[in-house]
Amino acid sequence: MPGPGRGLSARLLVLTIAFVMLGEVLIYVPSISRYRLVYLQERLAASHEATLTLQASPDGMISPELERELLKHARVRSIALRMPDASYLMLGKPPPVDAAFDLHDATPPELIRDAFVALAQTRNRVLRVIGPARVDPGVRVDVTLDEAPMVGEMFDYSGRILLLSIVLSLLTASLVFLSLHWLIVRPMRRITESLVAFREDPEDASRGIVASGRGDEIGVAEREFAEMQRGLRAALKQRARLAALGAAVGKINHDLRNILSSAVLASGRLAHSDDPKVKRQAPALTTAIDRAVALCEDILNFARAGDPExxxxxxxxxxxxxxxxxxxxxxxxxxxxxxxxxxxxxxxxxxxxxxxxxxxxxxxxxxxxxxxxxxxxxxxxxxxxxxxxxxxxxxxxxxxxxxxxxxxxxxxxxxxxxxxxxxxxxxxxxxxxxxxxxxxxxxxxxxxxxxxxxxx
Ligand SMILES: Nc1ncnc2c1ncn2[C@@H]1O[C@H](COP(=O)(O)OP(=O)(O)OP(=O)(O)O)[C@@H](O)[C@H]1O
Ligand SMILES: [Mg+2]
Incomplete structure (x- = not known):
């Protein structure tokens, strides 16, 4: 029997964990890019809301404190709004940007790539993000913001996903493992043990497999195997009997040939007998003995024919x-x-x-x-x-x-x-x-x- 860690169970366990982890990775890649997209869209929505205050003020002017407060709330550095009638609204002064993203026409592969580029950053970048306002798609929102807080949240999210995958994969793996162990590994082990026992002593009927009566492939294998053991056992007994018989025939043949050779000598002498009656019978006797010798030879040949290549x-x-x-x-x-x-x-x-x-x-x-x-x-x-x-x-x-x-x-x-x-x-x-x-x-x-x- 294979030792612990080398048997079917251990391999199945490792494989299940690996596959569940793989599944989690396949889910993680699109979901992290979605996480970043939603974060940016929320910034745009919050920025749009912040400008409502500006629109409400009669002269389109607000105090610098309120402006700072609004920008801090929306978690952006500056906001520029272009209304459907092509008029503009501005909050804050845009800083120099490191990268710009337009959410209007971002495709999923681009979003995935941008998410991983963000995760790979070692320093804070200033991003410019352009997209439609959520409540009013005719309005174009254009903001600048720091990337670092977003990356921090993305890492938090990844950590949670990793933890969840580990818990999930361990749980699934143990369930799959237990059911496979119950359904396949245990019966397989029984069959294997029985095979080994059978090889060690094929004639011991007490050590054969007892079919469990299952209806699936393993059940069929057990029944077929039990049937095969019975058949083989019978064939082995038969073979032993035949071998004994063969040995006996060989001995008899050997003795018979010795007896026949004395008979040949005697019949040869009969041929020279003075009695004409005896002399007449002699050839028939010789032929009969010759036939007997030929028969002995044939049987010996047959016994020999089985073996040689x-x-x-x-x-x-x-x-x-x-x-x-x-x-x-x-x-x-x-x-x-x-x-x-x-x-x-x-x-x-x-x-x-x-x-x-x-x-x-x-x-x-x-x-x-x-x-x-x-x-x-x-x-x-x-x-x-x-x-x-x-x-x-x-x-x-x-x-x-x-x-x-x-x-x-x-x-x-x-x-x-x-x-x-x-x-x-x-x-x-x-x-x-x-x-x-x-x-x-x-x-x-x-x-x-x-x-x-x-x-x-
Ligand atoms: N060429 C043949 N024409 C007609 N019958 C044949 C021919 N060859 C074989 N047989 C028939 O087949 C039988 C079996 O042949 P087989 O050679 O196996 O045994 P056998 O000749 O009787 O004995 P032995 O073992 O001494 O050869 C023969 O007894 C014979 O009836
Ligand atoms: Mg013949």
Whole structure:
């Protein structure tokens, strides 16, 4: 199990905090610029109100004290008002300005930029701000003011937002964290623990996962996992049984071959017996024993076929087919011919011994399927998609039951003394080469098997 701080929960916690903070930043940027805009608009509105006093005085003049008082109240340095009829009103004397802003046509990106420029100032600037009067948009208000008080308020506001974000993100993060922990992390941990326990001791049924019956994806995962554990456990038991059986068959086979070799010796002696009756029976006995030996060999081959990875090399196919023809027990009278139609120099990438076994098995089956006269042809061709070898015979074709159990070990044989292993082994070998073996055709005229190799 991952240690504290490295598990799913800790990562989720950090991620949630980071995302909420990011969200807060995205909210902060426009809101600080809005804060500055509202501040400036309020100054304009207050300035407009201040000039009302001036408009009320009969001669348009007020005392310097009142003027100072009004400007202080509006928190500006000077005010200039342009009325709709183009007349002017002034309060105070405008100082030299550092920057001017017209609120009539400020776009949001400009407002954001100006807000951050203001936050970055280290000294007080005098600003000139022009905008419409709030109550009377026809009136243009033009004021000068100090920037420092505004920046101070903006910093206060930012501090409050920061504090709020921290509180919010911690709160959201803990809620998200708790619910995720409850919904995902805890069940995930249960599954992980069960996986680990299962790997340590797959046969201990008490340590398997118990599905919680949830309806969501985790529930499905739990049920599937429990099902998989059951299946695997059964397969493991089966495998142990089969392994024991395999070992027993191996031993029996070994003993049987010793017994058979004494039988071969004895039958050899019988052939030289003086008793003509005994002498007549001897060849039948020898054939029977030979069949038994071949059967033992087949079973051993099958047991061996499961393991070896093919040791691939370039195989001269024409030479290999010739070799198979020599080993096949073809009748002496020449009634069955073995025709090698593979072009000279044709090669395939394969394990030579294994490929030999495949073609030998197919060849032996073909010879056995031919009654009387016939021929077996082996050909090969290669195109862009694949390399294929075909073994075709003019035999009697597949019987229905042999076809029903095609490629099934021990089940497909219709031949007395046949183990029913030739085709399954051949196919297994082809699949280990990344190819396949298939029955291309089989009818009363004959049978064609096709060996397919992956493209080279
Ligand atoms: N070329 C063929 N023509 C007709 N039937 C065939 C041919 N090849 C195989 N069969 C049928 O398929 C069955 C299974 O063949 P397979 O080679 O698997 O086993 P087998 O030949 O009976 O025994 P062994 O394990 O000794 O090879 C055969 O018994 C036969 O009935
Ligand atoms: Mg066979």
């Amino acid at each position: 093919p040791r691939r090399g370039r195989v001269d196919l024409a030479a290999l087919v010739d070799d198979v023809g020599k080993v096949l027990a073809l009748p002496d009278d020449g009634s069955i011919s073995w025709r090698n139609e593979v072009a000279k120099g044709f090669t395939v990438t394969a394990d030579r011994d294994q490929l030999f076994r495949v073609i030998f098995n197919l060849g032996r089956n073909a010879v056995e399927a031919i009654d009387g006269q016939g021929e077996v042809r082996v050909g090969a061709r290669r195109d862009a998609a694949a390399t294929a070898i075909e073994v075709a015979d003019t035999g009697r074709g597949f019987s229905v039951e042999a076809r029903d159990h095609l490629f099934e070990p021990f089940a497909g044989s219709t031949r007395p003394g046949g183990a029913g292993l030739g085709l399954p082994i051949a196919r297994e070998i082809m699949q280990a080469h990344g190819g396949d073996l298939c029955l291309a055709k089989s009818d009363a005229e004959g049978t064609v098997f096709r060996l397919e190799f992956p493209p080279e």
